[in-house]
Amino acid sequence: MTTSGDYELYYWPGLPGRGELVRLVLEDAGAEYRDVAREPGGVAALRAILDAPGGVVPPLAPPVLKHGALIIAQTAVICDHLARRHGLVGDDEAERLAAMQLMLTVMDLLTEAHDVHHPISSSLYYEDQKPEAKLRAAAFLEARLPKFLGYFERVVAAKNTRCLLGAHSYVDLAVFQVLEGLAYAFPRAFAARSAEIPQLLALRDRVRERPRIAAYLASPRRQPFTEQGIFRRYPELDA
Amino acid sequence: MTTSGDYELYYWPGLPGRGELVRLVLEDAGAEYRDVAREPGGVAALRAILDAPGGVVPPLAPPVLKHGALIIAQTAVICDHLARRHGLVGDDEAERLAAMQLMLTVMDLLTEAHDVHHPISSSLYYEDQKPEAKLRAAAFLEARLPKFLGYFERVVAAKNTRCLLGAHSYVDLAVFQVLEGLAYAFPRAFAARSAEIPQLLALRDRVRERPRIAAYLASPRRQPFTEQGIFRRYPELDA
Numbered sequence: 001m002t003t004s005g006d007y008e009l010y011y012w013p014g015l016p017g018r019g020e021l022v023r024l025v026l027e028d029a030g031a032e033y034r035d036v037a038r039e040p041g042g043v044a045a046l047r048a049i050l051d052a053p054g055g056v057v058p059p060l061a062p063p064v065l066k067h068g069a070l071i072i073a074q075t076a077v078i079c080d081h082l083a084r085r086h087g088l089v090g091d092d093e094a095e096r097l098a099a100m101q102l103m104l105t106v107m108d109l110l111t112e113a114h115d116v117h118h119p120i121s122s123s124l125y126y127e128d129q130k131p132e133a134k135l136r137a138a139a140f141l142e143a144r145l146p147k148f149l150g151y152f153e154r155v156v157a158a159k160n161t162r163c164l165l166g167a168h169s170y171v172d173l174a175v176f177q178v179l180e181g182l183a184y185a186f187p188r189a190f191a192a193r194s195a196e197i198p199q200l201l202a203l204r205d206r207v208r209e210r211p212r213i214a215a216y217l218a219s220p221r222r223q224p225f226t227e228q229g230i231f232r233r234y235p236e237l238d239a
Numbered sequence: 240m241t242t243s244g245d246y247e248l249y250y251w252p253g254l255p256g257r258g259e260l261v262r263l264v265l266e267d268a269g270a271e272y273r274d275v276a277r278e279p280g281g282v283a284a285l286r287a288i289l290d291a292p293g294g295v296v297p298p299l300a301p302p303v304l305k306h307g308a309l310i311i312a313q314t315a316v317i318c319d320h321l322a323r324r325h326g327l328v329g330d331d332e333a334e335r336l337a338a339m340q341l342m343l344t345v346m347d348l349l350t351e352a353h354d355v356h357h358p359i360s361s362s363l364y365y366e367d368q369k370p371e372a373k374l375r376a377a378a379f380l381e382a383r384l385p386k387f388l389g390y391f392e393r394v395v396a397a398k399n400t401r402c403l404l405g406a407h408s409y410v411d412l413a414v415f416q417v418l419e420g421l422a423y424a425f426p427r428a429f430a431a432r433s434a435e436i437p438q439l440l441a442l443r444d445r446v447r448e449r450p451r452i453a454a455y456l457a458s459p460r461r462q463p464f465t466e467q468g469i470f471r472r473y474p475e476l477d478a
Contacts, residue, residue, distance in 0.1 A: 056337035057404070058397075060344050060390045072336055074343040081336060097311055097320060098295035104313040104343075105299050111350065119358045120371065121378030132359065132371050139360030151299045158297075165296070 007033035007082075008066040010046045015229035016177070016222075018075045018110070019063040024173040025079050027216040029086035035221070037062075076103045083170035090167065099171050102155065102164055106174045109148045113181065114230040116140050116237060126234070137237035141189045145182070149197050156199040162206045175200070176207040181231035189239035246272035246321075247305040249285045254468035255416070255461075257314045257349065258302040263412040264318050266455040268325035274460070276301075315342045322409035329406065338410050341394070341403055345413045348387045352420065353469040355379050355476060365473070376476035380428045384421070388436050395438040401445045414439070415446035420470035428478035 007026060011019025026033045037046040049064055055071030064071060065078045072078050080100055083089040089099045114122075119136040120129040152164070152175060159166045164175065179200060183190045194201060207213055216222055225231050246265060250258025265272045276285040288303055294310030303310060304317045311317050319339055322328040328338045353361075358375040359368040391403070391414060398405045403414065418439060422429045433440060446452055455461055464470050 056333055057341055057394050058390075059340070060387075070333055070336070072340060074340045076343060077336055077339045080339075094295055094309055097309070097316055100316045100319075101298070101311060101313045102296055104315060108350075111347075115354070120374045121382065123378060123382045129374075132374070135359045135368075135371070139362060143360065143362045148299075151297075155296050 006066075006068050007031055008036050009033055010036050010049050010064040010066070011062045012046070013038045013042065014223070015226055016181075016224075017063075017229050020177055020223070021075050021174050022063050022065060022078050022082070023221070024177060024213070024216075025082045025086070025088060025170050027221075028170075028173055028210060028212055029082065029088060030212055031082070031086060076100065076107055079103060079170045079174065088168070088170040088173075090165070090169075095165060099165055099169055102152075102171045103174055105148070105151070106171065106178055109144075109178055110181075110230060112140060112144055112148075113178070113185065116185075117232050117234060126232070130236075133234075133237060141186065141239050145186075145189065146193065146196070149193055149200065153197045153200050156203050162199065162202045164203070168210075172203055172207055173213075176204050176213075179204045181225060184225040185231040185233055186238045187233070192239060245305075245307050246270055247275050248272055249275050249288050249303040249305070250301045251285070252277045252281065253462070254465055255420075255463075256302075256468050259416055259462070260314050260413045261302050261304060261317050261321070262460070263416060263452070263455075264321045264325070264327060264409050266460075267409075267412055267449060267451055268321065268327060269451055270321070270325060315339065315346055318342060318409045318413065327407070327409040327412075329404070329408075334404060338404060338408055341391075341410045342413060344387070344390070345410065345417055348383075348417055349420075349469060351379060351383055351387075352417070352424065355424075356471050356473060365471070369475075372473075372476060380425065380478055384425075384428065385432065385435070388432055388439065392436045392439050395442050401438065401442045403442070407449075411442055411446055412452075415443050415452075418443045420464060423464040424470040424472055425477045426472070431478060 009019060009022055009026070011017060036042050046062060049066065049071070050059060059071070059073030061073065063075055063078060064073050072081055080089070080103070089096055116137045117126050117133050118129065119132045126133065155164050156162065161167070163169065164171050208217065227233065248258065248261055248265070250256060262274070275281050285301060288305065288310070289298060298310070298312030300312065302314055302317060303312050311320055319328070319342070328335055355376045356365050356372050357368065358371045365372065394403050395401065400406070402408065403410050447456065466472065
């Protein structure tokens with residue numbers, strides 16, 4: 001038998017990244033966890049779990065969650081696992097599937113937001129792909145961002161509870177984080193879209209005010225967005 | 240109560256695409272299904288289910304599976320749902336999580352393989368982003384492809400059963416399809432890597448020879464790769 005205190009999160013320190021979607025679930029659940037790679041010697045521990053993890057299959061990349069004998073990778077899988085244990089998704093199979101469907105759509109948006117500044121290769125510096133990044137940013141802000149935001153807005157509006165699935169779930173936490181990231185990276189483009197997404201902004205505010213989330217956001221455990229992460233404030237890429 | 244005959248798959252006709260990962264699960268399971276968008280009037284039916292789907296949450300994009308009252312989107316979620324009903328993933332929760340982790344990693348590779356020919360925007364033609372595609376292709380073939388193939392090779396080799404999870408699962412079907420797509424799109428680069436992935440090629444051959452898969456591949460239900468799909472044979476993007 002395992003307890004919440006057995007959770008160990010492994011993710012690159014110094015940026016919120018995909019690991020933040022896991023942190024938000026752990027924090028909202030009130031779960032105890034170690035954020036291993038942010039401890040002294042933690043990056044070596046992160047590398048060790050990537051190299052010789054144990055578990056059913058090895059992870060390809062962080063975030064990784066160690067939970068007793070379970071070692072899980074892929075952000076959406078980790079969040080789904082935690083959410084079921086902590087009441088952050090319904091027990092009903094149809095709702096679990098719908099939550100995962102939405103979560104994977106959030107992850108698609110996250111990947112596209114990242115690729116805006118790395119359209120050629122994640123192995124190259126941004127400075128080595130700036131002209132291509134400008135082209136990709138324009139296409140993202142014109143076509144993809146409104147498509148994703150419009151979709152999530154319709155989903156929230158249909159439920160009329162400031163929740164994507166009718167009741168609060170881990171997917172709301174993920175959408176909250178992505179909205180914060182988009183507002184950070186693309187302040188002008190995001191402001192220009194704000195009038196189109198009243199329900200999404202209401203969801204964001206609702207999540208922000210949840211007591212455990214509010215306490216977390218005010219704590220040193222919360223890391224700011226920076227130009228090392230998925231969401232980067234490069235003014236030349238904004239609208 | 241629903242039966243297998245209640246399955247309706249909705250995916251763009253004329254290309255295998257992400258829909259093919261669902262078809263392979265349905266075919267390997269011996270399930271009856273309608274491939275709705277390939278029927279007369281089917282594209283209108285596909286558009287209709289995107290516009291007014293019913294279900295818990297609407298899909299953003301195909302593939303969509305209708306299964307009785309359930310309407311599910313996101314390829315990995317559909318495959319997981321079908322696999323559990325048809326014995327193509329273990330009942331054990333740890334194995335289901337591991338399968339989904341691998342499946343999402345396959346989907347990541349699929350997305351990157353697509354973005355090789357559309358690095359700037361999926362709304363633009365390939366012809367309008369050819370210089371950028373050449374840069375992205377070189378980075379993909381040099382850094383990303385060996386990273387993904389090496390990872391899956393290690394996973395298969397660790398089990399020593401020509402299966403990613405020890406026993407045959409839906410993830411093997413997905414990897415099979417991606418290997419076929421990579422060999423189609425990048426024949427020179429794929430051939431150059433083949434000596435490094437003996438276990439993956441053995442898995443591919445094993446899947447190919449499964450009786451229902453072999454019958455499917457020989458049938459008109461199987462669609463060839465074309466330059467409309469995820470995997471495209473553009474010689475200028477190959478090694």
